[in-house]
Amino acid sequence: MSLLLKELKxxxxxxxxxxxxxxxxxxxKMNIPVAKIYAAATFYSQLHTKPQGKHIIEICNSPSCxxxxxxxxxxxxxxxxxxKSGQTTEDxxxxxxxxxxxxxxxxxxxxxxxxxxxxxxxxxxIDEIIKGLK
Amino acid sequence: MxxxxxxxxxxxxxxxxxxxxxxIDLIKKKGLSGRGGANFPxxxxxxxxxxxxxxxxxxxxxxxxxxxxxFKDKFIIEKNPEALIEGILIAAYAIxxxxxxxYLRGEYDYLESKLKKAITKIKNRTGSxxxxxxxxxxxxxxxxxxxxxxxxxxxxxxxxxxxxxxPTVRGLYxxxxxxxxxxxxxxVPLAMLYDDWNxxxxxxxxxxxxxxxxxxxxxxGTPLCDLIKLGRPKNPIKAVFFGCFGGCIPHCxxxxxxxxxxxxxxxLGSCTIIAVDEKQSIVDLVTNIxxxxxxxSCGKCTPCRExxxxxxxxxxxxxxxxxxxxxxxxxKELAEVIKETSFCGxxxxxxxxxxxxxxxxxxxxxxxxxxxxxRKRTAR
Ligand code: SF4
Ligand code: FES
Numbered sequence: 396m397s398l399l400l401k402e403l404k405x406x407x408x409x410x411x412x413x414x415x416x417x418x419x420x421x422x423x424k425m426n427i428p429v430a431k432i433y434a435a436a437t438f439y440s441q442l443h444t445k446p447q448g449k450h451i452i453e454i455c456n457s458p459s460c461x462x463x464x465x466x467x468x469x470x471x472x473x474x475x476x477x478x479k480s481g482q483t484t485e486d487x488x489x490x491x492x493x494x495x496x497x498x499x500x501x502x503x504x505x506x507x508x509x510x511x512x513x514x515x516x517x518x519x520x521i522d523e524i525i526k527g528l529k
Numbered sequence: 530m531x532x533x534x535x536x537x538x539x540x541x542x543x544x545x546x547x548x549x550x551x552x553i554d555l556i557k558k559k560g561l562s563g564r565g566g567a568n569f570p571x572x573x574x575x576x577x578x579x580x581x582x583x584x585x586x587x588x589x590x591x592x593x594x595x596x597x598x599x600f601k602d603k604f605i606i607e608k609n610p611e612a613l614i615e616g617i618l619i620a621a622y623a624i625x626x627x628x629x630x631x632y633l634r635g636e637y638d639y640l641e642s643k644l645k646k647a648i649t650k651i652k653n654r655t656g657s658x659x660x661x662x663x664x665x666x667x668x669x670x671x672x673x674x675x676x677x678x679x680x681x682x683x684x685x686x687x688x689x690x691x692x693x694x695x696p697t698v699r700g701l702y703x704x705x706x707x708x709x710x711x712x713x714x715x716x717v718p719l720a721m722l723y724d725d726w727n728x729x730x731x732x733x734x735x736x737x738x739x740x741x742x743x744x745x746x747x748x749x750g751t752p753l754c755d756l757i758k759l760g761r762p763k764n765p766i767k768a769v770f771f772g773c774f775g776g777c778i779p780h781c782x783x784x785x786x787x788x789x790x791x792x793x794x795x796x797l798g799s800c801t802i803i804a805v806d807e808k809q810s811i812v813d814l815v816t817n818i819x820x821x822x823x824x825x826s827c828g829k830c831t832p833c834r835e836x837x838x839x840x841x842x843x844x845x846x847x848x849x850x851x852x853x854x855x856x857x858x859x860x861k862e863l864a865e866v867i868k869e870t871s872f873c874g875x876x877x878x879x880x881x882x883x884x885x886x887x888x889x890x891x892x893x894x895x896x897x898x899x900x901x902x903x904r905k906r907t908a909r
Contacts, residue, residue: 495668507636
């Protein structure tokens, strides 16, 4: 069963999100009720059941980052991308999520885009990073 | 640093020579205890599982370091993964585990390749046959709870199980299971090998309003002031938060020892220290932490699901200067109920920081509330 989490991640990796259709297929393949798959898929904050942007930005707002000005960075990012946390840009390039601590508190504020970690964020750094991803 | 010493598989060989029982006895004698927060003697945990009759047993390395402000396990995985893997193989050997798992938090997915490399290397060098599988989480703070990890590895929603039965009796797939934290397992080969291994050294994760944040290896009982000094804060430090769950205290000269901290209704847990300087508002920070709990509550039980939401509501009102003095009493009452009646550790500890803040920094809350009053009056 530990496979389920792996399979869900694989689907997300390939398709960008886990659609109802994929869940049904997976249910047949693994012989697990769809409800159970849905329960797991909606529980974890890094699994998505709706289409996502090409780059998923997870930006930390836990205490250490908060004490080092994460709110300003988040506001800046929201303004720059013209979306709020939980939304996807119109051109489908970026999805933004405020997340819990990602363990980079010694280099706060910090964020992740995919498997890449970005730390000691400033507005200038955000500009550079976003530019580099276009 | 002690944690960075390289055992070079000598501890594994020593364990094989000693046999399973003598290995467990040695770990007991050395006094190694759990570093995930509970301080449970590691050798005794192993002994419990090794005495279970079941032929199928499991070992899980808890690498779901989710407590905000904590990054010492990441430090170990990055700097000394070989010692960790050697520790896993020794533990698996001692309890005769069929298989070992590393439950790596989703946020640390980029560490997977490093771990994989270390696994191949150490298994080759030791010749150990024990399979080690890395399971990557998908973002859920509650999965740091050991029974929630079991659910998650089994492919379910990572929600906590009722204890007892404890995982040592009925754990993964209902089989006896040892769950040890990364720092604990990395210390196993070091404890076995070195005569001068110090059981009191801990890895402190220091962050917040300091200019030198990072992992500091210091003994239990180190004065809080000393650690803060090492962090070179720019402004005077006003308060210290022990992660989110451990509560908070005004900055003072207490020894960083579970017993001393307990007297302040805080928990040292996994040695997380978040320093807060005088420029910060405790009300805003507490609201930030309340948001964290409201988000991470798994929703299984009512006090935590509804309570964390209500608490956040009231705190936001206070923050926005839109509350009354009696809201402070409601807040306290609510916090106490959540603490007493929540199902798992997440809910039970979710209000520690708030209760302490109301006790030690009540004037800051009162000022916010009063600000509303004065503002209203001037408006009139
Ligand atoms: S206390 Fe909170 S996290 Fe724990 S079971 Fe209840 S709702 Fe879930
Ligand atoms: S608090 Fe932001 S990375 Fe830990």
